[in-house]
Amino acid sequence: MRSTNRHSPGDALLPRSDPGRLAVFTCAEAKDDLVTSVTSRGGRSHPGAPAERPLLMVDVDGVLSLWGFPPDAAPEGAVRFVEGIPHFLSAAAARHLLALVPDFDLVWCTGWEERADEHLPHLLGLPRGLPHLRFARDGTSGRGPAGRPQADAAGRSLHGHWKLTAIDAYAQRRPLAWIDDCLDPACTAWAATRTAPTLLVQTDPAQGLTAAHAERLAAWAAALAAK
16 A cells, blocks of 8 residues: 655654655656646636536645644644554644635545545544545556556646646546645646646645635635636
């Protein structure tokens, strides 16, 4: 079974340059900005149809499970053990995520896969029964024949970030926002060329989902609903 985390909370005691414990998937390159937002051009796929709530793809490590903060300035939260692995779970990030529930259809988009729904509702008071994406170890979504080149409906390559194929297959033409601490240029290019509105929000793993992120997401969802 894969580890549910990329870093343990003990990494908060290490210099930020220490890579900590790594799981199967890691960032392809370092991030320059703490928050990256890209809104694609385009509207609803079916003009005149009732508006759907946008999807909200939610990562766990670096969004709700934090690391890398100074040991004398720990954020609000506590260390919890998940299948024997310690995680610093942010109570503040959980509150911000809960505030977004009325505006979005939440989907776990994390290497935790089904374990997010198994553990986080009782550890952080989050909704139970949320769907989750499943990722194959070879970087494909697990939805197509093994070895087939991965591309979206328009034929664009989805190589470059291990979550993109699964996200694209699940979301199809629905508007979506994606919260993650590990977004790369492939994510930005994919978002900019979607026909449905798309918002990327990149977090700092030492802070996770903040009030500013939540306010931006809520305002974006409200603007979509008003169209």
